[in-house]
Amino acid sequence: MEDFLLKHAEKKPVSFHMPGHKGSALYKRFGHEKFLQDFFDYDITEIEGADNLFQREGIIADLAEKYRRLYGVQASIPLINGTSCGLIAAILAVVPRGGKLILARNCHKSVFNALSLGGIQPVYAKPVLSPEWSISGEVAPEEIERLLSDHPDASAVILPSPNYYGICSDIREIGRVVHQSGKILIVDQAHGAHLEFFHQFGETTGLPLNGERAGADIVVNSIHKTLGSMTQSAVLNLCSRRVDPEQLEEWLQMVESTSPSYILMTSLDINGRILEDHGPLLFREWQENLNWFYRKAREIPGLRIMEAPGLDRTKLNLDMSHRGYTGRALEEALIERYGIYPELNTGNILMAMTGIGNTREDYARLLSALRELAEREKRPSSRKDLPDSRNPGQEDRFSGLLSQEGKTCIRSVIPYPPGIPLICPGEVISRTQLEELTDCLRNGEKVLGLTNKGLIKVQEG
Ligand SMILES: Cc1ncc(COP(=O)(O)O)c(C=O)c1O
Structure with a gap:
């Protein structure tokens, strides 16, 4: 493992995948070298003065308060087992054993795990299929309204927004119909922890509203995926009084590790400090980089880049099938020839995930690689046309x-x-x-x- 990671780091790869910090440069830039150098010394347990994740009174309570302020919500709970544990606890806290939950069919596996744990009956909401891109898109408020009326015994609704590709649902309208029926809305915002800060610090962002602003009751954010903390660190935001915080805490204690990592929690703290002290600068840079990238990418013949209202455009969905690349072939070319590592490929789409730590140089390298590939490559033009890889x-x-x-x-x-x-x-x-x-x-x-x-x-x- 160590050898693999050392070799990978030696390649000086460009990361367009999770986590969002994209390596040590972000912490170095803002004076957190000491943490990077000595992080092993931060690996402690609940010693005197170090507080307890499940009974927060000291430094972990301060961390929670920092995120509560940052997101402007009723309460924030730091998590060290990812959004996964937050979603499981949230569902089990609001749906009784054997009860019903309305969930988007494209929910993450952790949501399905909660169903198994709670013997919960699923009622599936179908996301709209994007015909142009052949991926699942948003969940329409009308679909939720219909299911709520067919299943008045459901306790809550959960959906991912943004989904993996950045497509967001209209949470404000969905929240309205859910609350009209007296139910609870949970938003899986694993991929959208950054949205709040574009609204706070950005200029005219054009980005969709995050769950906290749009009126959801519980929103779970993978801070690690797009912001600056370490993998597995996340934050659950409680945004209304419809949910019993004690129930939620009780379930979190059951699904989270009893040895919470102070390294992960410190990385959440550092990310919070960076947002508080440098948020306006970083989000202006991120927005400028995106604007620049989209403008230049549109000029590359043969490259299609997804742009739509309701899209979290920090996810770059690229399609070069007109130059003969499936998403996977494009990913392989970027990795092998340019050392650029994207996040995900599906059919003809390659998704490159940007984060708070990406620099202008990263965007420039991706653009230049795409330009070169678009110019030179001519291969069969769709997955079906590729040489048969059957064995x-x-x-x-x-x-x-x-x-x-x-x-x-x-x-x-x-x-x-x-x-x-x-x-x-x-x-x-x-x-x-x-x-x-x-x-x-x-x-x-x-x-x-x-x-x-x-x-x-x-x-x-
Ligand atoms: C839509 C969605 N929800 C939740 C999760 C789980 O988040 P975490 O990795 O923080 O546990 C993921 C992980 O990729 C995801 O894609």
Whole structure:
């Protein structure tokens, strides 16, 4: 592991993936070298004076208060097991055992884990499919309104906004219909911790409203994904009095580690200080970099870049299929030839995730690589046209998978990333799902949840 990471760092890679700090330069720039040099000395436990994550009275209470102020919410709770643990606790705190939850079908696997833990019945809200980009888009308020009226016994609604590609839902309108029905709205804002600060510090951002501003009850933010703290550090924001904070804390104690890392919490603290002291500067720079990148990217023939109202444009969704690149082929070319590491590819889309730590030079290197690839490369023009990458052994295995059509799935099958279940427990497996699954496997994508024999776990008999 250490060798791998040392070698990777030696390549001086350009990061357009999580985490958002993008390496040590951000902390060095703002005078936090000491933390970087001596962080092992910060790895302590709950000694005298160090407070307790589950009974915050001292330095961890100060950390929570810092985020409460930064987001302007009723209460903030620092998390050290990612947004994942915040979502699980939030759901279990507001939906009784065996109760019903309305959830977007493209929720993250942690939401599905909460269903299993609480014996909760799912009611799926279908996100709109973006025909132009073939990915799931926002969840329409009308869809939520319809499900609330069909399922008056549901306790709460949860959806990701932004989703992995940056597409946001109209949380203000969804909040209105949810609250009209007396239910609770949880927003999975794992990918949108930064949105609040564009609104606070930016000029005319054009970015969608974050859940806290738009009236959600609970919003969980992966600070690590787009801002400046370390992987796994996150913040749960409580924004209304509809949720019982004690219930929430009780569940957090059950799902979080009892050995909270002071290193992770310190990185949350440093990120908070950087936002407080340098937020206006950093968000102006980020916005200028994005404006510059989009302007230049639009000029590259053969490159399409997603731009739409309701899009968190800090996620750069790139499509170079007109030059013969699938998302995966583009990712490989960027990594192998230019040392640029994007976040995710799906079909023809490659998503490069920007963060608070990206510099103008990172954007410039990405632009220059895209320009070169667009000029030189001419290959078959869609995934279907690429040379057939099928191999007979693999195809035999796939025939086993294809024979599972019509059976009932009992363990989620999850391409990772993005971590959104393709097939959920209780679903009758369809041909389309199987074809999508074999496509993912053929494409070399990681898929979680299959058995040792590479099959879907199904109900017997
Ligand atoms: C939409 C979404 N929600 C939640 C999570 C979980 O966040 P974390 O990694 O902070 O636990 C992820 C992780 O990628 C995600 O993509």
